[in-house]
Amino acid sequence: MILPASSSSRVGRQRRGQHHRNKNQSSSSVVSSSSVEDFDVAHDDEDAKNTLEDDDETHRRRRTRTTFSRRNSLKAGVLTAAAGLGVFTTLSSSNVFGVQVPTSSFLSSSMAMAATSDEDLTFAYFGNGCFWGRQHEFVSLEKDILNREDVQVKSLAGYAGGKRGAGGKNKDTVCYYYGAADTVYERLGHAEVVQIAYKDEDEFKKFCEVYFKNFNKTPFGMQRVDPQDSGPGYRNVVGIPGGIENEKLMKQMESANANGMKLVRGEGNDFDNRGKPTENDQINLVWIVDSDKLPFYPAERYHQFHDGLGYKFPESYTVGLKRAAEKAGAIGKVAGCPEMREKAFADFESLEG
Numbered sequence: 001m002i003l004p005a006s007s008s009s010r011v012g013r014q015r016r017g018q019h020h021r022n023k024n025q026s027s028s029s030v031v032s033s034s035s036v037e038d039f040d041v042a043h044d045d046e047d048a049k050n051t052l053e054d055d056d057e058t059h060r061r062r063r064t065r066t067t068f069s070r071r072n073s074l075k076a077g078v079l080t081a082a083a084g085l086g087v088f089t090t091l092s093s094s095n096v097f098g099v100q101v102p103t104s105s106f107l108s109s110s111m112a113m114a115a116t117s118d119e120d121l122t123f124a125y126f127g128n129g130c131f132w133g134r135q136h137e138f139v140s141l142e143k144d145i146l147n148r149e150d151v152q153v154k155s156l157a158g159y160a161g162g163k164r165g166a167g168g169k170n171k172d173t174v175c176y177y178y179g180a181a182d183t184v185y186e187r188l189g190h191a192e193v194v195q196i197a198y199k200d201e202d203e204f205k206k207f208c209e210v211y212f213k214n215f216n217k218t219p220f221g222m223q224r225v226d227p228q229d230s231g232p233g234y235r236n237v238v239g240i241p242g243g244i245e246n247e248k249l250m251k252q253m254e255s256a257n258a259n260g261m262k263l264v265r266g267e268g269n270d271f272d273n274r275g276k277p278t279e280n281d282q283i284n285l286v287w288i289v290d291s292d293k294l295p296f297y298p299a300e301r302y303h304q305f306h307d308g309l310g311y312k313f314p315e316s317y318t319v320g321l322k323r324a325a326e327k328a329g330a331i332g333k334v335a336g337c338p339e340m341r342e343k344a345f346a347d348f349e350s351l352e353g
Contacts, residue, residue, distance in 0.1 A: 120199055121154065124249075125239040125296050126211045127193035128286075129226040131157040132306045134194045134214065136313055139305075139321065141210050146203065150324040154197035156331065157299040157306070161237045161279070161289055162189025163268030166297065168336045174297035175337035183336060185297070186233035189269035189277070193237065195296045201252050208256035211238070215259065221284025222261050226309065232269050232277040236261075236286040243290030250288070261286055268294050302340040304331045 126134065138155035142148040159174050166174050167182035174190060175183040185192075198204040215222040224236065240249045244265045253263065266287030269279035279287050305322040307313050325331045333339055 118154075118197065121197040122199070122204075122241065123154075123195055123197050123296070124204070124207070124241070124291055125158070125160050125193040125195045125237075126207065127161065127191040127235065127237040128211065128214055128224040129192070129229055129234045130309055131192040131194050131299065131303065133226065133308045134211075135305065136308065136317065137210050137214060138194050138196050138207060139317065141206060145206060150321055151328050153321060153325065154195070154330075156195045156296075157303045158193055158195055158296050159185035159188075159190040159299060160193045160195075160239055160291070160296045161191045161235075161266065161269055161287070161294055163270040163278075163294070164188040173334075173336035175334065176300055176303070176340070178338045178340065179336070186231070189232070189271065189279075190297070191233055191235050191237050191269070192299075193239070193296065195298075201248055204249055205252040205256055208253045212256050212258060212261070215261070217259065218283065222259050223283050230281055232280050235269070235279060235281040237266060237279075237289060238286055239289045239291035239294060239296070241290070241292050243293075244288040245290075253288075263288050298331070298334060300334050300337050300339055301326070301331050 126138070128134065135155050135157045139153055142153050142155060143150075148154075162174075162185070165188065166172050167184075167188060168180065173179070173183045174185050174188060177184055177186075181187065196207050198207060214225050216225055224234075226234075238253070240246050240253075242249075244250060244263070250263070257263065262285045264285055264287055266279050266289040268289060269277050269287075271277055304325065305313075305318055307318055312318075322331070
């Protein structure tokens with residue numbers, strides 16, 4: 001069942017608008033020459049269609065006033081240009097932290113060392129709603145169950161599952177909603193996901209168990225824990241090597257799927273000539289895609305190790321882990337994407353001191 005645009009969702013949007021206003025009153029932001037205007041919440045199939053049909057100039061004007069529900073909580077941040085400064089793209093086949101990096105990019109010694117230590121790991125990704133909360137869940141598994149140290153944490157927020165790949169001048173850029181029109185992740189068919197790394201099938205199953213615990217029972221089946229964020233950019237999707245044909249991993253996933261959600265073959269989301277998504281946000285259904293064909297694109301540094309929507313995580317996570325990942329080269333500015341920064345994260349502009 002496709003999630004409806006119902007009166008209950010309108011109530012949810014009103015509540016999220018109130019949450020946005022409350023956060024605005026309590027948050028301080030860095031002053032920028034480009035202020036962020038009030039955001040209106042509007043997301044249904046028709047809006048998605050209209051957004052896709054907007055030309056680039058219209059998108060440039062709209063992206064600071066129209067966004068989706070979680071985006072209301074981001075008004076306290078500001079936009080700072082980061083185009084051309086990032087180290088992560090998907091231009092070539094060089095691989096660091098499971099993310100493709102162009103051979104011309106600067107690779108620090110710590111990144112090279114981390115890449116070597118990852119040789120015994122396999123990467124996959126999971127998506128179901130906002131990646132902020134999901135990343136925290138997977139990091140907790142890594143640290144508490146798999147006993148990984150901060151520098152060994154591999155769970156990263158990002159975008160994946162879109163058939164159109166990447167955009168930008170070199171067709172290597174995927175950004176959040178504030179990027180250029182042809183780089184915005186949802187326009188490219190992607191969903192918000194978290195990339196994870198596992199060493200064997202047993203570890204993979206543990207990640208699956210955490211994933212399936214992030215759904216609630218409803219009369220219509222299992223629904224993710226944050227249904228207020230709706231649309232193909234928040235759909236349930238899992239990317240594994242070989243996709244649904246990977247019998248060994250599918251066996252582990254089916255075993256962890258305690259509530260019998262439908263696991264359906266996905267070929268990558270795209271949009272038809274009416275602007276309708278081919279793989280939409282549906283209750284009780286998970287799209288299984290081939291991560292070899294539909295790679296992971298890391299999200300901007302701002303989104304990594306972020307607080308949850310409406311609740312905070314410990315500073316050991318939002319500051320300590322973020323700092324460790326930054327120094328190790330696991331996260332950084334994404335080439336071609338504007339970076340959003342709150343005052344609380346100003347120290348991540350420079351970590352040398």
